[in-house]
Structure formats: C-alpha cells, structure tokens
Amino acid sequence: MEAQGSRRRQLPVLLLWVNGLMTLGFTGARQQTELCNESLMLEKLPACGKSFAEMMKKVDSKKWCNLTEFIMYYDKFTQCTEREANNASCFWPNPLAEGFITGIHKQFFSNCTSEKVHWEDPPDEILITLILIPVMLTCAMITLVVWCSKRSDIL
Numbered sequence: 237m238e239a240q241g242s243r244r245r246q247l248p249v250l251l252l253w254v255n256g257l258m259t260l261g262f263t264g265a266r267q268q269t270e271l272c273n274e275s276l277m278l279e280k281l282p283a284c285g286k287s288f289a290e291m292m293k294k295v296d297s298k299k300w301c302n303l304t305e306f307i308m309y310y311d312k313f314t315q316c317t318e319r320e321a322n323n324a325s326c327f328w329p330n331p332l333a334e335g336f337i338t339g340i341h342k343q344f345f346s347n348c349t350s351e352k353v354h355w356e357d358p359p360d361e362i363l364i365t366l367i368l369i370p371v372m373l374t375c376a377m378i379t380l381v382v383w384c385s386k387r388s389d390i391l
Contacts, residue, residue, distance in 0.1 A: 270325035274332055277324035281336045284316035292344060301348035313340070 291309035292300070299305040317337060321328035329337070357363060 272326035272330070273324040274326065277321055277326050278332060278336075280320040280324065281317060281333065284313055284320060285336065285340050287316060288313040288340060289343075300344055 288309060291312070292306060295306045295309070317333055318328045321330060321333050326333070358366070
C-alpha cells in the first residue's frame with residue numbers, strides 16, 4: 237500500500253523531468269542552428285522557375301487556368317523551391333520564397349480570374365410559392381394540434 241502511494245507521488249516528478257528533457261531538445265529533434273543564407277536561396281530559386289517554365293511549355297496556354305492540366309508540374313516546382321530553401325538553411329515558405337512564387341504566378345496565371353457568380357432572385361411566381369408553402373404547412377399543423385388537443389376524448 238505504501239509502495240503505491242510512493243509511486244503516485246513520484247509520477248508528477250517523472251512527468252516534469254520528461255517534459256524538461258523534451259523542452260531542452262534531448263528528444264532527438266533536429267534544431268536549426270544555421271542562419272538562413274538568403275542570397276544562396278535567391279540564387280537557386282530561378283532554376284526552379286526555369287524548370288517550371290520548361291514544363292509549362294508542354295501545356296497549351298489556353299489550359300493554364302485548369303489546374304488539373306499542370307498539377308504535377310506545379311508540385312515539382314513547389315518541391316524544388318522547398319528543397320532549395322532548405323538547402324540554404326531557410327524555412328519554407330518564407331517571404332523571399334513567397335515573393336518568387338508570386339512572381340511565377342503573375343507570369344503564368346495572371347489571366348486566370350475566378351468568375352464570380354451573380355445571384356438573382358427567382359421569378360415572383362416561384363418566390364411566392366416557396367414562401368407560401370411553409371407558411372400554409374405551419375398554419376395547418378397548428379390547426380391540427382389545436383383540434384386534436386380539444387378532442388382528447390376520442391384519441
């Protein structure tokens with residue numbers, strides 16, 4: 237019985253110790269200690285853009301707004317930019333990489349605008365019907381409930 241009480245008191249201490257180890261980084265997690273080499277990253281990113289441009293030549297320019305036509309090329313481009321940022325000891329995405337990616341978007345997808353749907357009210361006949369049906373059903377249900385409550389002797 238005393239052994240269980242002793243273990244219960246040691247558990248919070250053990251948990252705090254494990255938490256401390258994890259906080260200090262003794263869990264084997266790799267910590268980034270190198271500084272981001274932005275100039276190296278900016279030097280390498282254009283190669284990703286050039287590769288993407290070569291792949292996009294295979295796609296008809298009329299289909300550039302259809303993501304399904306070039307999703308594999310875009311995935312390779314994204315992986316390339318992430319790899320180059322990581323090779324330069326930079327996190328990804330970062331503001332410089334995002335600026336580069338935005339430039340690529342402007343180059344290839346500037347004509348791709350999303351068409352906004354213009355919502356219109358239905359014709360008056362349909363609108364009146366859609367309003368009156370629930371109102372009439374509600375009135376009918378109220379009438380039925382009141383009528384049934386007054387005729388409880390039959391039910």
